[in-house]
Amino acid sequence: MVDRPLPPDEELAEAYGKYADAIFRHCYFRVFDRERGKELMQETFMRAWTYVSNSEKRKVQNMRAFLYRIANNLIVDEVRKKKELSLDELQKSGWDPGYDGVTEMQKRVEQNKIFALLHKVPREYREVLVMRYIDGLTPADIAGILGESPNAISVRLHRGIKQLHAMMGRGGK
Amino acid sequence: MEHITTALREAGKDVVLSHEEREDVWKRIRRSVHTRHDVVDRRKLPWERFIGSVYHLLYSQTFALGAFVIVAFASLSFSVTTAVSAALPGDSFYPMKIGLEDVASSMRWSEKSRGVWEAERAVRRLEEAEILATNDKLDAGKREFIRTTFGRHWQEAQKLASGLSTGGDAPSASAIVDELDSTMRAHVMVLSAVNDAMEEAPYHSGSTLQPLLEDVQEASESVYRSRREVTDAVRLANGTGMRTAAQERIHTATRSLEETRWLLRTGSGRYATGIVSAVEARGQFAVRMLTHAKQYVRHEDSASALDSAYLALQALEEGRVLLRMELRTHKESTQSSTGSGASFVGRESVDVTQ
Numbered sequence: 001m002v003d004r005p006l007p008p009d010e011e012l013a014e015a016y017g018k019y020a021d022a023i024f025r026h027c028y029f030r031v032f033d034r035e036r037g038k039e040l041m042q043e044t045f046m047r048a049w050t051y052v053s054n055s056e057k058r059k060v061q062n063m064r065a066f067l068y069r070i071a072n073n074l075i076v077d078e079v080r081k082k083k084e085l086s087l088d089e090l091q092k093s094g095w096d097p098g099y100d101g102v103t104e105m106q107k108r109v110e111q112n113k114i115f116a117l118l119h120k121v122p123r124e125y126r127e128v129l130v131m132r133y134i135d136g137l138t139p140a141d142i143a144g145i146l147g148e149s150p151n152a153i154s155v156r157l158h159r160g161i162k163q164l165h166a167m168m169g170r171g172g173k
Numbered sequence: 174m175e176h177i178t179t180a181l182r183e184a185g186k187d188v189v190l191s192h193e194e195r196e197d198v199w200k201r202i203r204r205s206v207h208t209r210h211d212v213v214d215r216r217k218l219p220w221e222r223f224i225g226s227v228y229h230l231l232y233s234q235t236f237a238l239g240a241f242v243i244v245a246f247a248s249l250s251f252s253v254t255t256a257v258s259a260a261l262p263g264d265s266f267y268p269m270k271i272g273l274e275d276v277a278s279s280m281r282w283s284e285k286s287r288g289v290w291e292a293e294r295a296v297r298r299l300e301e302a303e304i305l306a307t308n309d310k311l312d313a314g315k316r317e318f319i320r321t322t323f324g325r326h327w328q329e330a331q332k333l334a335s336g337l338s339t340g341g342d343a344p345s346a347s348a349i350v351d352e353l354d355s356t357m358r359a360h361v362m363v364l365s366a367v368n369d370a371m372e373e374a375p376y377h378s379g380s381t382l383q384p385l386l387e388d389v390q391e392a393s394e395s396v397y398r399s400r401r402e403v404t405d406a407v408r409l410a411n412g413t414g415m416r417t418a419a420q421e422r423i424h425t426a427t428r429s430l431e432e433t434r435w436l437l438r439t440g441s442g443r444y445a446t447g448i449v450s451a452v453e454a455r456g457q458f459a460v461r462m463l464t465h466a467k468q469y470v471r472h473e474d475s476a477s478a479l480d481s482a483y484l485a486l487q488a489l490e491e492g493r494v495l496l497r498m499e500l501r502t503h504k505e506s507t508q509s510s511t512g513s514g515a516s517f518v519g520r521e522s523v524d525v526t527q
Contacts, residue, residue, distance in 0.1 A: 021195075046206055050206070115184065129181065134181055136185070165177060
């Protein structure tokens with residue numbers, strides 16, 4: 001039996017249902033702006049749709065990796081165009097990651113501290129940390145998206161964690 | 174470090190879109206996509222897929238590389254072909270030219286086409302001799318080579334024509350000897366003029382065209398006799414055969430007339446006035462003879478039609494040879510005026526217009 005490909009709208013609707021949150025989360029933790037994260041997620045799906053609709057032969061093998069790659073490129077463009085806002089500025093302007101009901105104050109404090117430090121980690125480390133621990137991608141997936149070897153990703157993850165740890169030890173300095 | 178990764182994982186879980194936000198963004202995506210003209214929200218039709226695939230093919234690197242290779246190969250082939258066809262005895266490409274002629278000869282199956290081809294090859298050798306002599310490059314070795322090959326080709330053509338004539342195909346034999354006779358007469362005229370110019374030149378290589386000229390004159394007489402015999406054979410044949418031969422000769426002469434007109438048109442400005450007048454006079458004569466020939470055919474006088482068409486053909490052949498020679502000397506004088514001294518056979522020195 002031939003496995004017929006889905007039409008572009010159905011294929012994207014299915015992908016949206018599966019990956020919208022993950023892509024949004026990825027964008028959010030890279031730009032630390034909820035509205036901008038939503039816009040980037042929207043643009044990611046629009047570009048994916050355009051690609052899938054206009055190319056009969058260019059079948060997307062791995063939709064999740066494809067979406068991450070688009071999102072990542074958009075974020076890199078965004079960062080190049082506009083220097084990222086500092087965390088202090090974000091907090092002053094009412095930065096809120098979107099918690100709706102925090103249960104443990106302790107946990108919240110700890111997470112806030114890590115986010116603050118995550119923002120200070122160099123971009124190359126932050127990128128893989130977000131993908132690995134927040135998006136839940138494997139080093140092999142990340143390597144595929146960024147076009148690097150899994151070994152290089154693992155090394156970068158290790159260094160990123162080490163740096164975060166060192167910063168926490170120094171009290172965020 | 175465990176608490177760091179755990180905190181990151183936990184934080185990620187809390188960052189989600191609300192149901193309304195998800196719906197809202199999806200609506201915006203759909204709206205935006207449908208207003209973009211470059212996005213089609215459907216499977217493409219077969220013809221669209223075909224156009225698309227052709228478009229991708231045309232802009233692919235493979236296609237560009239393939240096209241480049243084909244163009245490069247075609248250019249190279251064209252250059253080599255041009256060099257081969259223009260090669261003269263002594264040139265590095267000349268053996269290839271002769272080899273290609275032999276191949277072409279072996280691919281002509283009918284006796285008529287082989288005879289016409291041999292006649293054509295004989296004429297080519299004469300043209301080569303004329304070019305070499307005009308450029309003062311005809312040494313004794315080349316001249317003897319041309320004499321030998323010319324003799325072989327015209328004799329082969331004549332033999333084939335005789336075979337056809339005795340075999341009962343007088344019209345085909347007539348086509349071969351007509352071609353040989355008219356072109357040889359024209360080339361005798363040109364070779365005589367070039368030979369005179371060579372002998373009168375103050376500094377010449379000592380090698381004249383005389384032996385070749387004598388050969389061609391002898392061959393021309395022999396071919397003329399053959400032509401008379403073939404014509405007689407045609408006359409003796411039944412009326413239909415003679416009529417066919419006459420019509421074929423009229424057709425050949427008409428084609429020759431068109432070619433002469435074309436040569437005159439395309440070479441406008443490169444011919445001396447005297448040459449143009451001489452060719453035009455021959456053209457007018459040919460037109461008159463062709464008109465007579467057609468009238469003779471209509472009145473069932475095929476023998477007279479054959480004679481008239483032959484006269485037209487001969488006049489036109491003379492005109493064409495004059496034009497070709499004029500083009501060559503013009504080219505030569507243009508080259509020498511920009512560099513290496515004048516050729517000893519100038520435009521004025523060859524008087525073959527009468």
